[in-house]
Amino acid sequence: MADVKTQSMTMIEAIRDALDVTMSQNSDVLVFGEDVGYFGGVFRCTAGLQEKHGLHRCFDTPISEGGIVGIAIGMAANGLRPVAEIQFADYIYPAYDQIASEAARLRYRSNGDFVAPLTIRTPVGGGIYGGQTHSQSPEALFTHIAGLKTVIPSNPYDAKGMLIEAIEDNDPVLFLEPKRLYNGPFYGDPHAPAKSWKGHPLGEVPSGHYSVPMGKARKIAEGDDVTILTYGTMVWVAEATAAQLGLSADILDLRALLPLDLDAITESVKKTGRCVVMHEATRTSGFGAELAAQVQEHCFYHLEAPIERVTGWDTPYPHAQEWAYFPGPKRVANALRKIMDAA
Numbered sequence: 001m002a003d004v005k006t007q008s009m010t011m012i013e014a015i016r017d018a019l020d021v022t023m024s025q026n027s028d029v030l031v032f033g034e035d036v037g038y039f040g041g042v043f044r045c046t047a048g049l050q051e052k053h054g055l056h057r058c059f060d061t062p063i064s065e066g067g068i069v070g071i072a073i074g075m076a077a078n079g080l081r082p083v084a085e086i087q088f089a090d091y092i093y094p095a096y097d098q099i100a101s102e103a104a105r106l107r108y109r110s111n112g113d114f115v116a117p118l119t120i121r122t123p124v125g126g127g128i129y130g131g132q133t134h135s136q137s138p139e140a141l142f143t144h145i146a147g148l149k150t151v152i153p154s155n156p157y158d159a160k161g162m163l164i165e166a167i168e169d170n171d172p173v174l175f176l177e178p179k180r181l182y183n184g185p186f187y188g189d190p191h192a193p194a195k196s197w198k199g200h201p202l203g204e205v206p207s208g209h210y211s212v213p214m215g216k217a218r219k220i221a222e223g224d225d226v227t228i229l230t231y232g233t234m235v236w237v238a239e240a241t242a243a244q245l246g247l248s249a250d251i252l253d254l255r256a257l258l259p260l261d262l263d264a265i266t267e268s269v270k271k272t273g274r275c276v277v278m279h280e281a282t283r284t285s286g287f288g289a290e291l292a293a294q295v296q297e298h299c300f301y302h303l304e305a306p307i308e309r310v311t312g313w314d315t316p317y318p319h320a321q322e323w324a325y326f327p328g329p330k331r332v333a334n335a336l337r338k339i340m341d342a343a
Contacts, residue, residue, distance in 0.1 A: 004206045004210075006205060007204070008203070008204060009160075009203060010184060010202060012183065015045045015159050016044075016047065016048070017160055018159070018161075018163035018164050018167075019163070020052070021208065021209050022083075022163075022164055026081065027057075028080045028081045030056075030083065031058045031059075031082075032058065032059050032060070032072075032085070033060075033085030033086065034060065034061055034068075034085070036050075037050040039060075043179065043182055045085075046058060065086055065091055065092060065095040066094045066097070068084050068095065069084055069098040069120065070095075070098045072118050073106070077115075077116060081167055082118055083121060083167060084119070084120050085121045086120060086121070086122040087123075088130075088134050089123060090133050090134055092138065099120070099142070099172070100148075103147075103172040104116075104148040104172055106147075107147065115170045116170075116171060117168075118173070120173070120174050120175065121177060122174070122176060123176075123178075123182070124136070124177065124179065125179055125233055125280050126322055126325065126326055127322070129322055130179075131319035132317050132318070135322075137176075137279070137281035137282075138281070139174075139279075140285060140290075147172070148171075149174065150174045150176065150257045151166060151173060151174070151256045152176040152177075152254075154233070154235040154236070154255075155235075156205050157204065159177070162175070164209065164210065165213065165214050166214070168211065176232070178233045181233055212255070214256050215255075215260065216256075217252045217265070218253045218255055219250065219252055219264070219268075220235065220251045220252075221239060221249055223247065224248050225340065226249050226275070226336065227249070227251075227272045227274065227275045228251045228276050228278060229278070230251070230278040232280065233280060234278045234279055234327065235253045241329045241332040244329065244333070245336055247340070249272075250268040250272055252264060252265065257287055265291070265294065269299040269302060273303060273305070274303070275292075276308045276309075276332075276339055277295075277308070277309045278309075282313065283309065283311040283312065283314055284314050286309075286311055286312075288309045289309075292309060295307055305342030308335040309335075310327045310331055310332050310335045313325055
């Protein structure tokens with residue numbers, strides 16, 4: 001078997017490569033959204049795709065999120081594989097009814113006569129001083145929708161493989177892209193002196209086609225002291241903080257929120273007896289609450305301490321105080337110390 005060639009890429013480049021690969025292999029794949037065509041997207045994820053694949057395969061749309069998703073649903077129901085971009089997750093709410101009431105229910109309401117092989121890409125989270133209207137993490141709102149898959153990569157390798165998997169899936173997939181990781185992982189305030197908060201901007205990504213199975217968590221660290229459940233940007237915060245504290249932590253990058261890899265979660269928590277849940281989104285009704293409930297339900301008799309949550313605050317994402325809002329290494333370290341000190 002020949003060695004697979006790899007290339008160092010940022011997450012932006014990996015996403016662009018995934019789109020290029022699928023568009024090259026399948027003429028039914030189309031990419032569209034606000035400014036994704038000639039301009040190449042506000043974050044340049046689609047740069048060059050219109051030039052290579054043509055105006056009818058990669059094109060701009062009006063500023064109408066409901067219209068973007070509605071058109072994509074019609075395309076998907078008629079055999080195409082649309083990839084619709086919502087410029088920021090903060091703008092996705094006008095399309096919520098189309099996603100929840102139409103895309104997610106199409107297979108069920110038609111008794112399998114129609115499917116919706118639709119992928120919705122959108123950047124999430126803070127870290128770029130985008131303020132309250134460009135920094136939200138609304139993933140929990142979509143994990144409540146039966147029939148919709150919700151995934152979020154934390155590195156370039158997963159970004160490409162998971163996006164290819166999403167495009168080839170016959171059900172609708174919400175593909176959330178942590179904008180803080182687009183050009184490399186950063187763990188905290190970029191003005192702070194802690195060098196260990198800054199990660200490697202590139203990842204080794206195989207060339208050509210490959211996919212990452214949906215619903216399979218990735219264990220990024222093996223340990224016996226505590227289990228950390230997280231995803232997206234917070235994967236890097238978890239890894240850096242556990243290393244700084246010298247903890248032997250089982251760190252799970254969930255990758256997919258739905259379908260959730262419950263087997264990997266329960267196996268880890270039963271081994272360590274302690275669990276910390278982390279996400280950037282607001283705390284109340286955040287996805288961490290679902291994770292805590294699942295751990296409580298399936299691992300209660302193995303727990304040696306109460307489950308800890310480290311999240312964003314229940315406020316709009318502040319512009320001037322972004323790094324007070326972001327659940328960085330200091331807040332994560334406090335939670336890890338607390339759970340390790342518990343009897």
